[in-house]
Amino acid sequence: GHLPGKSAILVLLEKSQWFLLDHRNYLNSQRYYNMKRFDHCKYSNSSIATNIEGQSENIENGQFHSELSKDQIVIKDKSIQKNGMPPISTLPVEEILKSYLTTLDLDNCETESDNAFFVADLGEIYRQHLRWKTNLPRVEPFYAVKCNTDLTLLRLLAALGTGFDCASKSEIKTILDMGIDPSKIIYANPCKQSSFIRFAAEHDVKMMTFDNAEELRKIKRFFPNAQLVIRILTDDSKALIKLGTKFGASLNNTGFLLQTARDLGLSVIGVSFHVGSGCYDENAYIDAIHRARFVFDQATELGFNFNLLDVGGGFSFSHKSDDGISFEKIAALLGPAIDKYFPPNIRVIAEPGRYYAAPAFTIATHIIAKRTVRRDIEEEYIPNMNADQNDVSPTGDDHPAFMYYINDGLYGAFNCILYDHQLVTPKVLMKGGNFLFGETLDEPEYSCFIWGPTCDSIDCITKNGSLPELLPGDWLYFEEMGAYTIAAATKFNGFKQSKIIYTTTEPHVLDALSL
Structure with a gap:
């Protein structure tokens, strides 16, 4: 309902799964998690005013709507905020990505709400720890902080x-x-x-x-x-x-x-x-x-x-x-x-370091621009050909068909390519409004370059990509991006570091964090 500035809402979704929204994240939570899609609970689509001074927010005149019984809605005290813990979902990474992108209106969204972002599955870190203790029980892990x-x-x-x-x-x-x-x-x-x-x-x-x-x-x-x-x-x-x-x-x-x-x-x-x-x-x-x-x-x-x-x-x-x-x-x-x-x-x-951090982080990036390369470098323009198809052929020859520009790059999370020799694999996340996480498209693929957003020509993520033809507004994702990415990211050219949305696919994480 109507909450004081430092309060938080804890919504119990299942016996060992819950969802936390602190006072600074109501607005983002609508966009990130789209609770209206949840089976367990929902709140009405309302205007939410967030004040940087930490004053109270209004959720449709103070009314919180839930399909849960009243005794399943718990108001948590300031200790969660003091712990500095961000909101943590219990949805799979795929659902977090889908919820965010399918509710994002590129024509009317707030500035920078279409920025690249990470989804971090803390459950992966937990499982990696169990894996370590199973295989090397005598060896105490001292996590390499530099990694992430x-x-x-x-x-x-x-x-x-x-x-x-x-x-x-x-x-x-x-x-x-x-x-x-x-x-x-x-x-x-x-x-x-x-x-x-x-x-x-x-x-x-x-x-x-x-x-x-x-x-x-x-x-x-x-x-x-x-x-x-x-x-x-x-x-x-x-x-x-x-x-x-x-x-x-x-x-x-x-x-x-x-x-x-x-x-x-x-x-x-x-x-x-x-x-x-x-x-x-x-x-x-x-x-x-x-x-x-x-x-x-x-x-x-x-x-x-x-x-x-x-x-x-x-x-x-x-x-x-x-x-x-x-x-x-x-x-x-x-x-x-x-x-x-x-x-x-x-x-x-x-x-x-990377053993723990790498598999837990997936980054979603937005295609912000595109060039059809061969049309740009064609020595003699052929006006009778369809401009969209001029000298573009599927993967297999020496030159890229397309160049895509995304909103994170070598000066940001992808510095791992330059400094850590990491090989990254772009995958199609959203194409033409269709969510495609984990799917294999039955479409011809074209060779492509993928560039970061800065003005530096070194800011190239790959020069040997192979993807179906995409357009500005589509999204790519890269998995296993938790090691030596965030830790060395810069703000060169004024581009912000990609934010992180947290989830856990392992309920014991919540117990470990005492939340």
Whole structure:
């Protein structure tokens, strides 16, 4: 009904499924979720005035309409707003997309309501966590915050009990501000700014990595009580993103570094490694385990008592092997190798990032412009031909038939193409007003370029696309877009970062978040 500014409505849809609308999202919720389409409840189509000062809103003169009984409508107090949680649906991603797009009137919609947007299924993160615990029960995941810094994702992972791999003061502060114990953080950047080391010391974030002698001297000066982990060099030649050119001490140098740490009176507690992101050879992990064991033995000879092994990141998130190797295949080798070379008293952690974040996010993008390429580059215009069909043929020759321009790109969420070597696959979401999520169209496909919205010619998402002919106003979607997308997006040319709509297809997520 008529609510105070900081209130929220909690509508119980089923025994373990509910839908939250806070005071700032009534207007958006009509557009996002189209509750009139729900089987369980609906509200009348009304004018909703939202005030940025947080004043009360009016839902058709204060009347909330529901097919539920009165005792199933619960008014929640300010604590939900204090927790900072956004609205979370329980609909499948497909239904969220459909509800949003089928109610969007491009002729009359508000400015920017046709922007690109993400749908994040928190249920995917939950299922990935269960998958991890099933396949690598001994290894504690410390989520790589750099991969995706979305607060809702981070809160869910914290609720599930993961630790956090942080690379900067800002990332550490983000995690500490969530109330996470400092012992659940590893400062996994071997080359740190001095003031950041001081910040870690002031907040008791003790675990941190190093791979060079100067770093040890710096840590001795600013955080002599730190618990250090030596980052070693591994064979990352079978990875898409090779980190060994920048980080990691070679086995020829580890003895010297450990001796230096001992001379400085520093505490070194273990070894970390990273085989590189997108590793497509599971044997790289086994080689790294052997190297780590070698350094453990070196440390014992020098009087250290190591108790930690950090096996890094780079884990595949897919159940398939077409993106490298499956997580299950890696785990089937890595788990037994850990048990063979490291006794049960050794704590084992890892730094997965894309494993958790990538599969949870789908982005929907709007085609804002189109060029028929061959007509534009034709040397001699043939007036007798139909202009719409002039020199356009299905996929199979050397030049694109069409160029499509969408409203997110390399400077936004698709920076993953440039920096993370990610291969993205455009799929048709909406064509001619028809919702086509997950469908295969029985239409000829044409080669195409897909460009982002900025004025930079580097802003190209793909130059080898193959799609049916589309028009401005149609929509595309890209799946598995949660890793190294949002975290590195910019506002270049004044384009906003794509918003996120949250849902969960796993009811236990709501329990985990205590909502």
